Amino acid sequence: MTGTVEIRNVVKRFGKIEAVRDVSFNLPEGETVALVGHNGAGKTTLMKLMLGLIRPTGGHIMVLGDDPAAGEFAGRRRLGYLPENVSFNAALTGHETLAFYARLKREPAKSVAVLLERVGLTHAANRRVGTYSKGMRQRLGLAQALLGEPRVLLLDEPTTGLDPALRHSFYEIVEELRGRGATLLLSSHALTELEERAGRVIIMNRGIKVADGTLDELRRIARLPTRIRLKVTDAGLANVPNWLGPVDGWRQVNGHMVEIDAAPERKIEVLRRATDEGAPVEDLDVVPPTLDELYAHFLLSQETAR
Amino acid sequence: MRNILIVARKEIQEGLRNRWVLATTLLLAALALSLTFLGSAPTGNVGVRALDVVIVSLSSLTIFLLPLIALLISHDAIVGEMERGTMLLLLSYPVARWQVLLGKFVGHLSILAFATLLGYGAAAGALAATGEVIDRESWTAFASMIGSSILLGAAFIAVGYLVSALVRERGTAAGIAIGIWLVFVLIYDMALLGLLVVDQGQVLSGGLLNALLLLNPTDAYRLFNLTGSGNVSAFSGMAGVAQTTTLGPSVLLAALAAWALLPLGLAALAFSRREL
Structure with missing residues (x-):
């Protein structure tokens, strides 16, 4: 098995702005990778490219055997995504929302209750999402990303808005998934948090990949x-x-x-x-x-x- | 196919939850009922078939109201979800964009069809309950009026989607939707009338007039319902038009269907090229 995610010489331009410039990397199975860079470095753009939400200006992307730019999406049943600012329709309840996404992934209805329990939302399952706090919405976002035993998880700034206790349980879930061989791509500003989790770090700046390796490798290169x-x-x-x-x-x-x-x-x-x-x-x-x-x-x- | 139904189901669920279904049904029923009982006052009871009068007044109501309701639910469908950020998550799921669009279409059309059927059906039911004798011909005309009303709604839902798939902001979509309603429902006919008066039959031939009528879905709808059956066209004062126009009911229905399918196809195309 080669990488679950392959990115080769990808370029993405929005008008005059080059959001991603000639970036290549592979994400092998079972690896946890931190995507690091400040705002506008191209992290979110890379994730959107992997999901086929936007098409690359140049280069190739393969995700779980699909080419997202060509609109292929069979592999997305085994892919979880948590956007940076996750939002849901406020009129539906948490349970209804998650059930809708479960149907789209052809997951049995009973997995909904299990996941709500796992992220600690059982008590609010029958309340409208509109009444949820930011942390609760983020938990619901995590629950939907975990639907269908994902083999690839793309988490964009997953811990913003979570209090420390939730953050902890969040990383427990992440750890468990990694144990089952899922590939994880985490982007974050909270670098110290990622330090303990990520086996590998990719540093982005202004659309360019400036460093890529395990923490030890990077330390050696940097000679800090x-x-x-x-x-x-x-x-x-x-x-x-x-x-x-x-x-x-x-x-x-x-x-x-x-x-x-x-x-x-x-x-x-x-x-x-x-x-x-x-x-x-x-x-x-x-x-x-x-x-x-x-x-x-x-x-x-x-x-x-x- | 299953994905389309899943999205449609959610759309209906949301419509029920945020009271769209309730509001539309009540509005249509209230207007239809008042038109049925107040609107028939001037015609009196002598020799007039009550349901045919209702068809005339309801189809005029439909021309004003259904396009407005359809545009109201549809203009927000794509650009609104993009702005709220829910589209981002939905499209990361194993579902194609055209499936999302078609699912929404099925959902929104079901809401509209439900409201029309129930609202207008209430009017006919109330009429029958008062002991009016209604013959089969009138029932057929009434049923085809409801069917074509739903088709007209479908056309404007599709137009709304096209707008929604093309613009960047919800406000723009709302503005354009109102503009489209004004043009098709009010301005187009006035302009056509003005043109006919000025032209005095010099340049505009019957064929050209027919084409111009088909270019507006509300005109196709009007012609279909008000000239469809002899009785109805007599009441509506459209008998003259019915004789001069060579557009048969099947052509008019085809025009309405094209008005639904073409914008829907274009909306799917525009949506598939959108980046978000």
């Missing part, structure tokens, strides 16, 4: 320093270079803390010295570069290259 924080005794503070060796970029924070930005190849060396027998270190923390920092780095390096 790892932050090492040491809690040092009073005596140690006085002569840091003596026991730490010649390290650039160390600084003292909060009295007893020493913070070092260690380049990848110096990291082990610094740690060795800090944990050496004679070193006046009481405690240490190692903070690898966060997705936020990686994101900023890749954006900056692309901007300067242009």
Whole structure:
């Protein structure tokens, strides 16, 4: 099995604006991929292209064996999509709405109640969607995306408007789906949230794919320093270079803390010295570069290259 | 096919829920009933077949009201769902765009047909209940009036969809829909009349006049119902027209059907090319 989603040299222009420029990637089965980029970077456009809502100006897209640009949609029975601002007809109840979408996916009517239970909407199933709060609508949106055991899930900013508890249960459901081999594409601004979930990160900027790889790979490419924080005794503070060796970029924070930005190849060396027998270190923390920092780095390096 | 029915069912469900069905049915029934009993006052009871009078007054009502109702439900169908964002989700489902459009059409037409049948049927039923003797010929004319009214509604629903599939904003769609109603229901006939008066039969031949009448679905409907049966055309004062026009009922019905199918096809084409 090759990728469930294949995108090759895709270009999308809206008039003069190039929303997506020559982007290619594959999404293999069972992978969770984070699509990262700020507003207007082309994330939503890419998802719409995969759904056939818009047609690419150039390039090819295959989703579950269909070419969405040609209007093929057989595979969409196994595809779930949660749009950025999900909306439903306000006149129908939650149950009626979900039942309608279930019929379109040829799902049995009993799956509706099960899904409503799963997203915690059973108590509001017979209320009109118009009376729902933003969080409840988002949950209903998630429920419809989960119809039919999807093999591919496209989630556009799925956690906006969810409170932390819901966010947690949301990611539990996502995790469960991944366990069953579904491909997940998540776009988000909340990078720290994605960091723990996504096996792979695709960074977009102004329609260009600027980086693509696992977090570790991206860290290696970016060569961002790892932050090492040491809690040092009073005596140690006085002569840091003596026991730490010649390290650039160390600084003292909060009295007893020493913070070092260690380049990848110096990291082990610094740690060795800090944990050496004679070193006046009481405690240490190692903070690898966060997705936020990686994101900023890749954006900056692309901007300067242009 | 199943997808079309699923979408149609949801459309009807929404129509029931937001009271469209109720409002339309009540409006048509109330107007039809008042026309039946108040409208027959001037004709008196002597020698006039009551249901034929009702057909004349109801078909005039239909020409004004049904296109308006049809445009009201249909102008919003595509652009409204796009603006509210519900279309985005619907089209990510395994359903083709033409199926969505056709499903909506079936749903909206069912609502309109239900309201017409019930509203106008109430008028005929009330008339029969008062003990009027109604012969078979009148019943046939009445049934074909209801059938053609629904067809007229279908034509304007299709026109509304075409507008809805082409414009970017709901407000524009509403404006254009009102414009279309004004043109077809009011302005077209006045302009045609003015043209005939000015022309004095010099240039406009009978054939051209026929073509011009077919170019307006409400005229095709009017001719179909008011000249269809001898009795009705006598009451409607259309007997003169009925003799001069060479348009048979089948041509008029075909014109109405074309007015429904052509815009529907164009709407499907426009919708399939829309990006959202």
